Amino acid sequence: MATDPVTVPVPRRSKDYGKLEYGCDHYRRRCKIRAPCCDKIFPCRHCHNEAANSSSNPKDHHELVRQDVNQVICLVCDTEQEVAQVCSNCGVNMGEYFCGICKFYDDDITKKQFHCHDCGICRVGGRDKFFHCQRCGSCYMIELRNNHICVEDSMKTFCPICYEYLFDSIEGTRILKCGHTIHFHCLTEMTTKNQYRCPICLKAVLDMTSFWREMDMEIQVTTMPEEYQFEVSILCNDCNTTSNTQFHILGHKCKQCNSYNTRRIATRGRPNNTQTS
Template sequence: MSDDMHEDMEMADSDELDDEEELDDEEDDMNDDDDDANAAQAPPPPAAEEDAAVARRRAIQEIMRDTTLSEEEKRHRIQSLMSGGRTAVAPPPAPVIPAPEGNAACVHYERNCNIVAPCCNRVVGCRICHDELSPAGHPPMNRFLVREVVCKLCNTRQAAGNTCMNCNAQFGEYHCGMCNLWMSLSKKPFHCNRCGFCRVGGVEAFRHCNECCMCISVTVFDTHQCLRDKYKNNCPVCREDMFSSRQSPQDLPCGHAIHAHCFRKLAGFDYRCPICKKTVVSQQSMAAAWEARARDIAEHPMPPDLQRVVDIMCNDCETKSHSQNWHFLGIQCPRCNSFNTVVEQVLSTGAGDAENQQGNTASGSA
């Protein structure tokens, strides 16, 4: 920069300060007039204060004329002079989220931090809160991509970890850096490397089955029916993915899996597997119910016009039976005595329909 330009800038800066000085002098003159009018009530300020104000203005002028200083350094020095030499408070090490956003409520986990969703940058209590509060069509949150958390105690946003970098609070009694999970130890969480994420219930209570690709309770591990990747399917009732579900699955005698709570609801009105339609209750338990239904059918025979002869297929023993008498209460399998059967073909209908068919045949022949 040329000396002329420096001089022009210096002059411009000096002119601005001189104008300020003139304004200050005019204000002082006005204040002096007011002080003269109220001399008895407001004594003149001490000479030391006036000297300090003049010295401060001169120091500011010198700072503005100093071409070796940057604009930022000039502002810092002038601010220091105006504040009496006090130093500014250092900024926090991380940005602070407002309290309403930082303290998002979560009813799923006990933790002292919220997470920043990697997909939409929202501060949420957990991945489940994110999915429940997201609008329709928004994808579920990927827990493995979480990189930032917000402390609930001091609202400091920071890199994911288990200790707050600002207030040193512990976020969770249990922390898994792979799954980005913080929770209490009451549910006995543990990380299964072969499943790929954390589960609850205690590592000592489960064994991983490589065929089913799932952690199985040790109480049923030796007797459970293996079916490859059977847990990597949706629950046939609620359609939720059972492999990553927080609800415990239950094996059915047929080998299919279902949520335990969904099975309890299903058992209230159906006794069959929703996938293969096999009876999910043991034959011994259903024997009394089958006998009671057989008695009802024997006591209430079908009227002649509703009688039918059909072929059936048993869902339980997978046996086909031919020429069985149909009844609206069900058709019993002659092999396993189950009433879990379906009609495959109607062979003949009631007597009235048979007579009509014969009459139509006779008239047609004539």
């Protein structure tokens, strides 16, 4: 006849015992979680998601809903128990930071974690440094209050570079001038490869004024042959206006905002050597 497992009593520990000594690549914490979706034990939800989504069988791919976790295992005394900050058996804090809503533990409180009720999840960086934008649907740095273009639910989408879901990503994000959002490290990698346009709307993500001045000088000293001296119609990605300008192999300047972030949409007239049938 089967019997329930017996919890072996251990000496009571101080709440700080083992702090920062346990955890995984994602978090320092003194517990593991039992995933209710597959009844397996993992150091954290990210470890679960990485394991589940790397399975060779697509049917096994799934994400752990953090709020559904109800059982954790203390790493100090190996006791499985209901979600709580303090281990019921040995008395340690299983996480110096604990959120009973997100079922989230972390010993590294230098991150300044806080729970945002509007987001419904925990954030890092300090509650006093962030505000929640109701239209964008996420927390942003205080400096962006009344100083950003709102895009409805802009964070509840995927990074246009790496395609990771942005809303609950542990990577830092950056809101662009156009209002779209991208991982900070993806933006850095993009700009080091001279890609300066938002991958979604094609607007410039940086102040390109000095670069446009360099383009002006390059075009001024680079004369096009007579057969290429004709006008083209262009659409500016930055100000969304159309205009006509002289064709040039190096680029086409918007007459409205002086940007070279433009697209050619039509040729006005024909090159001198073009024939019709």
